[in-house]
Amino acid sequence: MRASLGLVFWMAALRFGVVVEAANSCVECHQQFESGASAPTQVMAHDVHIQRGLSCSDCHGGDPAATEATSAMDPAKGFIGRPARAEIPQFCARCHADPAYMRKYNPNLPTDQYAKYLTSQHGKRLGSGDADVAVCTSCHGAHGIRSKKDPQSPVYAMNIPGTCAVCHTNARLMERHGLPTNQYADYSQSVHGQALLVRGDRAAPHCASCHGSHEASRPKVVAIGNICAQCHGLTRDLFTKSPHKRAHEVLGLPECEVCHGNHLIRKPTDEMLGTGSDAVCVNCHEPGSAGYVTAQQMREAIERLNTQMTGAQVTVAQAAQLGMEVADAEFALNQATAQLTQARTYVHSFSASTMEPIAEEGIRYARQAETQGQQAIHEFGFRRHGLWMTLAILFLVVGGLALFIRDLERPNSSGKQDPPAPPHGPA
Amino acid sequence: MRPLERLRAFFRERYPLGGLAEFATHKTVPVHRHSFWYYWGGMTLALIGMQIASGVLLLLYYRPSAQEAFESVRFIMTKVQFGWLVRSVHAWAANLVIFSAMVHLASVFFLKAYRPPRELTWVTGAVLLFLLMGFGFTGYLLPWNTLAFFATKVGTEIAGVVPVMGPIIQVFLRGGSDVGDVTLTRFFWLHIAILPLMVVGVIGLHLVMVQLQGMSKPLTVREERSIPFFPNFFLRDLIAWALILGAVLSVSVYWPATLGEKADPFAPTPAGIQPEWYFLWMFQTLKLVPGHVFGLEGELVAVGATGVAGLALLLVPWLDRPARRGRSHWMVLAAGILAVLYVVGMTGYALWIGHRP
Numbered sequence: 001m002r003a004s005l006g007l008v009f010w011m012a013a014l015r016f017g018v019v020v021e022a023a024n025s026c027v028e029c030h031q032q033f034e035s036g037a038s039a040p041t042q043v044m045a046h047d048v049h050i051q052r053g054l055s056c057s058d059c060h061g062g063d064p065a066a067t068e069a070t071s072a073m074d075p076a077k078g079f080i081g082r083p084a085r086a087e088i089p090q091f092c093a094r095c096h097a098d099p100a101y102m103r104k105y106n107p108n109l110p111t112d113q114y115a116k117y118l119t120s121q122h123g124k125r126l127g128s129g130d131a132d133v134a135v136c137t138s139c140h141g142a143h144g145i146r147s148k149k150d151p152q153s154p155v156y157a158m159n160i161p162g163t164c165a166v167c168h169t170n171a172r173l174m175e176r177h178g179l180p181t182n183q184y185a186d187y188s189q190s191v192h193g194q195a196l197l198v199r200g201d202r203a204a205p206h207c208a209s210c211h212g213s214h215e216a217s218r219p220k221v222v223a224i225g226n227i228c229a230q231c232h233g234l235t236r237d238l239f240t241k242s243p244h245k246r247a248h249e250v251l252g253l254p255e256c257e258v259c260h261g262n263h264l265i266r267k268p269t270d271e272m273l274g275t276g277s278d279a280v281c282v283n284c285h286e287p288g289s290a291g292y293v294t295a296q297q298m299r300e301a302i303e304r305l306n307t308q309m310t311g312a313q314v315t316v317a318q319a320a321q322l323g324m325e326v327a328d329a330e331f332a333l334n335q336a337t338a339q340l341t342q343a344r345t346y347v348h349s350f351s352a353s354t355m356e357p358i359a360e361e362g363i364r365y366a367r368q369a370e371t372q373g374q375q376a377i378h379e380f381g382f383r384r385h386g387l388w389m390t391l392a393i394l395f396l397v398v399g400g401l402a403l404f405i406r407d408l409e410r411p412n413s414s415g416k417q418d419p420p421a422p423p424h425g426p427a
Numbered sequence: 428m429r430p431l432e433r434l435r436a437f438f439r440e441r442y443p444l445g446g447l448a449e450f451a452t453h454k455t456v457p458v459h460r461h462s463f464w465y466y467w468g469g470m471t472l473a474l475i476g477m478q479i480a481s482g483v484l485l486l487l488y489y490r491p492s493a494q495e496a497f498e499s500v501r502f503i504m505t506k507v508q509f510g511w512l513v514r515s516v517h518a519w520a521a522n523l524v525i526f527s528a529m530v531h532l533a534s535v536f537f538l539k540a541y542r543p544p545r546e547l548t549w550v551t552g553a554v555l556l557f558l559l560m561g562f563g564f565t566g567y568l569l570p571w572n573t574l575a576f577f578a579t580k581v582g583t584e585i586a587g588v589v590p591v592m593g594p595i596i597q598v599f600l601r602g603g604s605d606v607g608d609v610t611l612t613r614f615f616w617l618h619i620a621i622l623p624l625m626v627v628g629v630i631g632l633h634l635v636m637v638q639l640q641g642m643s644k645p646l647t648v649r650e651e652r653s654i655p656f657f658p659n660f661f662l663r664d665l666i667a668w669a670l671i672l673g674a675v676l677s678v679s680v681y682w683p684a685t686l687g688e689k690a691d692p693f694a695p696t697p698a699g700i701q702p703e704w705y706f707l708w709m710f711q712t713l714k715l716v717p718g719h720v721f722g723l724e725g726e727l728v729a730v731g732a733t734g735v736a737g738l739a740l741l742l743v744p745w746l747d748r749p750a751r752r753g754r755s756h757w758m759v760l761a762a763g764i765l766a767v768l769y770v771v772g773m774t775g776y777a778l779w780i781g782h783r784p
Contacts, residue, residue, distance in 0.1 A: 323683045325504045325511065383512075387680040394673045401666050408659060 024064045025072045026056040043144025046152075052105050059091070086126060088135040089117050116215035125177075132176060134216075139163050155213075158196060160206040161187055183207075186264035205231065225255035232256075238348040270306065273347055274299030297352035301359035302343060308366035309336050315373035322380045329372035336365035454641060454656040459648040464534035465660075466667040468637070471531050473668040474524035475630070477675060478562075481517040482619065489569070491615035493608040496571035497689040504686060515679035521563055523675060525705045528556045536743065536763050539750045540643035546744035548640065551633040553741050558626050563703050565618040568611060576690030577700045579614075580606045585713060588726045589734070607692060646755055701781045708773035709733050711780075736766075 031041045044050050049058070057064045062079035066072040073079045083091040093114035095101050102111050113136075117123040122133040139155055146153035154163040165184035167173055174181045187193040187207070195204035210219060210227050219227055229236035239245060239255060248255050259272065259280040271278040275287070275296050285291035316329045339362025346355040438444055456465065488507055490499040503510035532552060535541060541549035568579045583606060587597035602609030654660055702710050712733070716725040739746060749756040 323681070323685070325501070325683075325686065327501060327686075328505060383680045387676055390676055391673050394669045398666050398669050401662050401669070405659065405662050408662075409654070 024055055025067055025069075026060075026062070026064050029069060029072075040143035043141075046144045046146055046150075048145055048147050054105075084131075085135060086131040088137055089114055089123065089126065092136045113214045116212070120212070120214060120216045121218065122216060132173070134167060138167065157202045157206060158200065160208055161193065161197065164207045183263045186262075190263060190265045191267040192265060221252060221254045224257050228256045235345055235348045238346060239350075242348065242350040244350050268344070270299070270302050270344075273302065291350070294350060294352050298347055298355050301352070301356045302340070302347075305336070305340050305343065305359045305362045305366065308363045308370070309333070309340065312336070312366045312370040312373060315370050315377070319373045319376035319380070322377065324376040324380055326373060326376055329369045329376065332365045332369035332372060336362045336369060338362075339365060450638075451657045452655070454638065455653040456642050456656050456660040457644045457648070457650070458652040458654055459644070459650050461534075461538055461645050461648065464531075464538060465642055466664060467527055467531035467534055469664040470667050470671050471524060471527040472630070472634075473671055474520050474527055474675075475559075475626070477516060477520040477672070478524060479623070481513050481520065484513045485517055486619065491569070491612055493571060493611055493690075493692075496569060496611060497686070500570045501686055504684075511683055512676075512679060515683040516675055518684035519675050519678050521566060522704070523671070525556075525559050525563060527671075528552075528559055529705075532556055533763075533767060537760070538643070538645040539747070539755065540645075541744040542643070542747070542750040542753070543744070545636070545640055545643055548633060548636040549744050550741055551629050551636065553743075555626065555629050555633060557737070558622055558629065560705060562618060562622050562626070563705060565614040565622065567703055568606075568614045569618065570686060571611060571690050572687040573690050573694070573697065574687055574700070576606060576692065577696050578702045579610065580696070581700060581710075582702055582706070583610075585710075585726075585730065588724075588730045590727060590731070593730075605692070646750075646753065699781055701777065704774060704778070707777040708770045711773045711777035 027041050027044070030038050032038070040056075055064060056062075057078075060080050060082070061077070062073050063071060063077040066074075066077075071077075073081070080091075096109075097111050097114040099111045102109055117136075118127065122135070125133045126135065141154060146156075148155045148157075150156060151158070153159065161184060168179070169181050169184050171181050188197060192205050195201040196206055208216070209230070211217060225236055225239065236255075245255075247253075248258070260266075260268070269278070272280050273295060275282055275292060276299075279295065279299070281291065281295035285295060312329075312333055316326050316333060319329070320326045339358055343355055343359040343362060346358050349355055456462075485503065488499055488503045488510065490496060500514065503514055505511075507513075535549065535552065564579075564582060568575045583597050583600050586600060587593045589596060598604070600610065600613065601607070602613050701707060709729075713726060713729045716729040718725050720728040744751075747756070747759045750759065
């Protein structure tokens with residue numbers, strides 16, 4: 001028995017490498033189960049706890065040195081076993097909320113997760129006796145827990161939307177909590193979702209960026225502006241100084257969300273501005289009102305810049321096609337593009353007099369690019385005409401030389417050609 | 428006495444110019460069905476002249492440093508009067524001069540003009556082709572754009588493969604472990620000082636030999652017809668020069684040289700980077716050669732084979748023994764045709780690979 005246990009242990013040690021140093025009867029026995037009880041042993045090698053030298057007993061208690069199951073899992077030896085779902089946050093917090101303990105393993109890891117969790121919607125519901133909510137293991141897994149920096153971790157930035165979606169797209173579960181299930185589908189189509197999930201831009205916001213991770217909750221109306229301002233600082237600043245700020249406060253409207261939505265935030269278009277059918281301004285502003293007129297003016301300014309830029313782009317591309325050097329014109333076009341981006345941002349000042357000068361500056365750059373492009377096209381025409389004149393002169397020279405040679409080699413008056421000079425040099 | 432005659436008399440009294448004039452008057456050029464190929468040497472010379480003239484003009488504004496080179500070339504192309512034309516002529520003539528030299532070399536090979544007593548004329552001609560390729564290699568980097576930078580990086584890496592001397596040659600060319608500001612300075616001085624001195628010297632030798640020994644007549648030609656070199660052949664040369672000038676100006680106007688993006692030494696090597704067309708056959712050979720050939724490193728074998736081919740080119744007059752006895756051998760002809768097919772085929776293949784989406 002001892003020999004076979006030794007062999008099993010030796011094989012287990014080989015499998016898990018150096019992380020299993022001492023005799024660990026938990027692994028030895030659990031590995032032999034065919035049921036789910038052996039599952040933890042199959043993912044242990046990736047677990048950050050195991051990698052940092054902890055073992056099963058550090059969480060579950062018991063005596064891993066004991067060779068008999070009853071002794072190894074003796075409550076008298078501190079064996080806790082599998083915690084109930086409702087107990088999991090506290091179970092993890094025994095270590096993760098203890099700064100002195102955590103410092104021994106990972107001093108950089110915060111120890112406020114449990115405190116934050118208690119403030120989250122998940123934690124609050126759990127506190128009120130509803131165990132049908134997310135606990136630590138719902139997002140991080142139970143065994144085989146990976147660092148959040150590990151691309152295979154369910155809490156790695158790009159995997160977070162999918163992890164949240166496990167529960168938040170479960171219609172039966174969400175129905176019990178009175179929550180919708182379309183957030184993930186909406187987010188996936190949003191400009192943020194496309195950036196994170198399609199382009200793989202890890203700087204793009206995911207669920208936790210706006211809702212928080214351990215403290216996850218629905219943001220309050222007043223908080224939305226601050227949440228968006230984490231990335232869109234200038235836009236928020238302009239909004240705060242605009243007349244819209246006060247209006248939103250009075251009406252109790254969430255700032256950015258009113259025009260841009262929440263999970264399904266589309267890439268903003270110029271059509272959202274103004275008084276057209278796709279414009280969001282007309283949702284609140286009546287025709288003839290000051291806001292309506294401002295929206296119209298700002299849209300017109302953007303369109304003037306767009307039109308000027310499109311024309312300049314065509315001209316510059318045409319000049320480049322002719323092989324002309326258009327670096328200066330392209331630089332001016334880049335400046336116009338920068339002004340357009342800035343003008344679109346300054347739309348959030350909701351003041352035509354603030355935004356229009358920026359668009360006008362862009363129009364000036366676009367005109368400069370247009371002029372330079374036209375000059376380049378004109379210059380090409382000049383070059384082409386110059387070339388043809390030069391070629392004409394060269395052909396005259398060639399013709400003259402040919403006639404001169406013919407005259408030189410023409411047979412003399414007696415009908416005979418001048419005798420050739422004697423060959424010079426060896427053949 | 429007229430002023431011109433007085434000037435002529437002034438020189439005649441001081442220098443033995445009579446002999447030179449006598450020589451020019453009596454030198455003749457054979458006339459036959461292959462005479463067309465005689466003009467390619469003169470065209471190469473005319474293109475070298477264009478290169479010197481346009482190069483001197485470019486030097487007025489070009490600044491040889493990694494910080495300023497790209498900007499100075501852009502300045503030449505956008506702000507300097509006719510700067511665009513000067514740079515385009517320089518860039519186009521740089522390609523055409525190598526093409527023209529290659530055609531000249533091939534025609535001399537197939538007409539067997541290298542047979543005694545013109546062996547050294549062939550050797551100086553082949554050396555000139557190598558020097559012109561050196562001009563192309565060093566000049567390509569000077570605008571300091573992305574393509575040039577990475578092509579030079581790849582090119583100097585290949586130089587590093589040469590056995591024994593490779594790493595030394597590489598460090599000498601780069602001026603350090605990588606292509607940088609120092610490389611640009613070195614290439615600049617090679618391009619405007621060292622190589623021109625060498626080219627002028629070798630061209631001088633080549634021309635003196637051609638003038639002293641006259642034009643070779645192909646083995647198959649039995650005709651005895653000839654025309655005086657001056658003015659008859661010289662005037663025909665002038666026509667060819669005018670035509671090549673017209674061609675260079677036309678391509679420079681309709682397809683002016685581009686500049687691209689400024690080189691960023693910290694950027695990753697762009698995909699599909701290739702050297703100039705005249706190095707493509709060597710480059711493609713290096714890419715196609717297996718990792719190991721007969722237990723030796725593939726790259727080493729390819730570079731070694733290219734070196735041997737270069738040496739064989741120089742020694743053609745002595746390797747073609749039948750030609751030394753005035754006879755033509757099918758094996759020499761076949762070797763020449765195969766070499767041309769290989770170079771043209773590999774260049775075409777590399778261009779096709781490079782332009783494939």
